[in-house]
Amino acid sequence: MRLLPALLLIAASCTLAAALRADDLLPPDTLPEQVIDHYIDARLQRAGVSPAPSADDANLLRRTTLDLAGRIPTAGEARAFVASSDSGKRQQLVGRLMASPAFNRQQTAEFDALLMDGTKSSIKEYLAKAFRENFSWDRMFRDMIVGEPDDAKQQGAIRFVASRAKDQDKLTVDTSVLFFGVNVSCAKCHDHPLVADWKQDHYYGMLSFFSRTFEVGEFFGEREYGKVNFKTVAGDSKDAKLMFLTGTVVEEPQSDEPNDKSKREEKQRIEELKKKKEPPPPPSYSRRSALVDAALKDEQSEFFSRAIVNHVWNRFFGRGLVNPVDQMHSENTASHPDLLAWLARDMRTSGYDLRRLIRGIVTSQAYARSSRWDSADKRPNDSLFAVALVRPLKPWQYGTSLLIASQNPDNLPADLSPEDLDKRMESLESAGRGLCSQFEVPTADFQVGVDEALLFSNGQKVAGELLRDGQDRLLAKLADCPDDKSAAETAIWNVFARPPAAEEVQGMTAFLSQRTDRAAEARKQFIWALLTSGECRFNY
Secondary structure: EEEOHHHHHHHHHHHHHHHHHHOOOOOOOOOOOHHHHHHHHHHHHHHOOOOOOOOOOOHHHHHHHHHOOOOOHHHHHHHHHHHHOOOOOHHHHHHHOOOOOHHHHHHHHHHHHHHOOOOOOOOOHHHHHHOOOOHHHHHHHHHOOOOOOOOOOHHOOHHHOOOOOOHHHHHHHHHHHHOOEEOOOOOOOOOOOOOOOOOHHHHHHHHOOOOOEEOOOOOEEEEOOOOOOEEOOOOEEEOOOOOEHHHEOOOOOOOOOHHHHHHHHHHHHHHHHHHHHOOOOOOOOOOOHHHHHHOOOOHHHHHHHHHHHHHHHHHHOOOOOOOOOOOOOOOOOOOHHHHHHHHHHHHHOOOOOOOHHHHHHHHHOOOOOOOOOOOOOOOOOOOOOOOOOOEOHHHHHHHHHHHOOOEEEHHHHOOOOOHHHHHHHHHHHOOOHHOOOOOOOOOOOOOOOOHHHHHHOOOOHHHHHOOOOOOEEEEHOOOHOOOOOHHHHHHHHHHHOOOOOOHHHHHHHHHHHHHHHHHHHHHHHHHHHHHHHHHHHHHH
16 A cells, blocks of 8 residues: 555544544543543533433433334333332343343344445345344444355345445445445545545545446456546546545556457356356455455554444434534544544454444443433533433334334233243334334434324224224223223323323323213323324434
């Protein structure tokens, strides 16, 4: 590798600044949750902001269970957690959830939604194996970009490339955004007009890593030849070099462009491979493999480590340390640069251990803060993380949670073994997939869609799956309650996984008592109102 000084000036200075700052960071052996709270609290103190208090036990249980297991707690879990006086119950909760199969399923769903957004494909099969066997993030990156089809442990990973291979611009941009936190698309036609970091050389340098990728039936290979040429802003024609985002140029073996006869022969070989359903032989030099090597090289792996930290932080907090998450550059600095630098360093030194990062986040006090802002002072800027952000549930979280909320709580007793509980939850996850298809994966400007609103207004799935009158449903349990007060309390615990407020019970009791002539229908309307509420739709 060699460096182009003119292109590296800004990127290198940023890397050097990060290296110099490393000596000022908290020691590497500090626990991640302690580091998170240290830097978040220090910024709040400098800003003169007192953060929101911690969420109450029920709120924190619900938030953590949704984030780690992809579902709301059962009424039995909620009652037990709220009643417990064990000072270590939060740590025990996190440990129990992260040790459960549900955690791996939740990770699989989250990462598949992140990595395959904008495609019609999925890599869930690969991700399920990766999280079950605790693959490191750098290994997963290599599997997805290089992907050996005959390696059973990499089965399906190459779909990340395959689903985008016919649109190399999308493949280039998505790879840069998802693995490096950089959207280079604005540097395609000209140097970025607002960000000095990104020039055409960077965009076409990244595109060059994928330019030799081609399709062979269900397989993907790489040619031994092929150049990328582009026109500069000045109108000059220029051959792109294999260039990583830092400006580092990867030197590769010289290859001659084939003549027309060689191209025809290659086309024939490809057609024969398609008929035989065989993968093409690996190239003597893989540009995609060179990208992985360059991205993970010690002096420039900061892009890779910072990006995954920022993506995971964004998932659990509703906002990245760098926001938006695809705009990591000198004009858009992190809200907490030292925190991002420490967590990125910890990712590298821990062997890119995603579990360690997630555990640190969900056991921090910053994560535990209430989303209510009751102070007379103006609500602080979201970038301070002084108060939790309300986050819309993902489709699989919402679908599963609706089924749990509408279940007869007797079917999910508190004394179920972890194994039996997980089996029942996995069954509910499967049953909830039909509902999931009705919901959109939320974006930053999320609004409830028309299809979702109509589903809850008059959809047969809601009436047939959530509100039907069967012994396995909440409706049957409410009918067996001794009085309206008990019915109201049971419903609140089941749907919201928290103790009911006195005014809620009073209002619901009044509603039911006024409809004694149509009690069954009133109870159904009561449950419908809870299931369609904002409290049920969001993680708060």
